[in-house]
Structures are given as C-alpha cells and as structure tokens.
Amino acid sequence: QVHLVESGGGWVQAGGSLRLSCVMFGRTFSTYAMGWFRQVQGKDRELVAAINWSGVKTYYADSVLGRSTISRDNTKNTLYLQMNTLKPEDTATYFCAAARRADPTVVTGPLTDRADYGSWGQGTQVTVSS
Numbered sequence: 001q002v003h004l005v006e007s008g009g010g011w012v013q014a015g016g017s018l019r020l021s022c023v024m025f026g027r028t029f030s031t032y033a034m035g036w037f038r039q040v041q042g043k044d045r046e047l048v049a050a051i052n053w054s055g056v057k058t059y060y061a062d063s064v065l066g067r068s069t070i071s072r073d074n075t076k077n078t079l080y081l082q083m084n085t086l087k088p089e090d091t092a093t094y095f096c097a098a099a100r101r102a103d104p105t106v107v108t109g110p111l112t113d114r115a116d117y118g119s120w121g122q123g124t125q126v127t128v129s130s
Contacts (some may be wrong), residue, residue, distance in 0.1 A: 002027045002098050009094060009124030012063035016086050016128070022096030022121055030054075030074035030106035031102040035112045036081045039125075040116040045095065049081060050110035059110040064090075086128045093123040 001096040008020040020036065035050040049070035051060040058070050079096050100118030101107055111117065 002032075002094050004044045004098060004119060004121035005095065006020045006124040009126045011127045011129065012086055014087055014128055017082070017084045017087065018126060020081040020083070020096075020124060021095055022097065022127075024077045024079070027098075027102065029072075029077035031104055033099040033109070033116075034070075035097045035111060035117060036070060037077070037095045037097055037114070037117075039095065039123075040092045044093050045114065046116065047112060048094070050112055051079070052108060052110050053104040055085060059077050059112055066079040075113075078102050084124075086126075088128050088130045091126060091128050093125050095123045116123050 003025040004022055006022045012018055032100055033052050035046045036048045038048050048061050048062055051070045051072055055072045067085045071080045082095040097117035098119040099107055099116055
C-alpha cells in the first residue's frame with residue numbers, strides 16, 4: 001500500500017517562496033508517476049504539476065507555470081514542489097498523489113488526469129498573505 005506524507009507548507013507573504021516535500025512509503029517510488037494538486041475549500045481539487053517516473057518529463061498548470069518547479073529524488077523516495085513568487089491565489093491545501101499504475105514501461109509521461117492517480121497524501125496547507 002502506498003503511503004504519502006507531505007510537508008513544507010506554511011504561511012508566507014506574497015512574493016515569497018516555499019518548497020513542499022512528499023515522501024512515499026511502502027512501494028518503489030521510482031516506478032510511479034507523481035503529481036501535486038491543490039484544493040480550496042468548496043472547489044474541486046486541481047492539478048498543479050506532474051512528473052514522470054524518471055523526472056525527465058514534467059507538466060505545469062498555467063497558473064503556476066514559470067513560478068514553480070516539480071522535481072523528484074528517487075534515491076530518497078521524495079517528490080518536491082518549489083514554489084516561487086507566491087500569490088494570495090496560491091493559498092490552498094496541497095496534496096501529492098501517486099499514479100494508480102506503477103509501470104514505467106506503460107506510464108511514460110506525466111499524468112494530467114486526476115482519475116489516473118490512486119494514492120493521496122493528507123495535504124499540507126499553504127497560506128499566502130497579500
């Protein structure tokens with residue numbers, strides 16, 4: 001069973017930076033495509049960024065493109081999201097997610113459909129003040 005634990009959220013002023021981390025326990029991290037999502041209360045969970053199993057291929061939502069970097073360290077079973085130039089509209093709970101299927105020979109690219117993710121962390125809150 002995949003177990004994901006996020007950290008790194010917090011409060012920051014607009015223009016500041018945060019780095020979120022997500023550690024996977026229980027499975028071979030390097031075989032999973034991963035993603036970061038965020039959710040504001042009352043709204044749907046939306047994809048922020050995604051990365052394939054090797055880290056070579058990435059995807060970013062337009063809302064964070066140019067301001068955020070998703071990366072992974074397969075030797076540490078850890079996924080990262082570096083967020084810069086944060087805006088108040090980035091305020092949300094951020095979740096990391098692992099693909100439903102852990103098969104790098106089939107799942108070769110980043111996954112952009114929420115339905116393709118099967119495991120979720122508990123979330124970490126990011127609050128950006130103006």
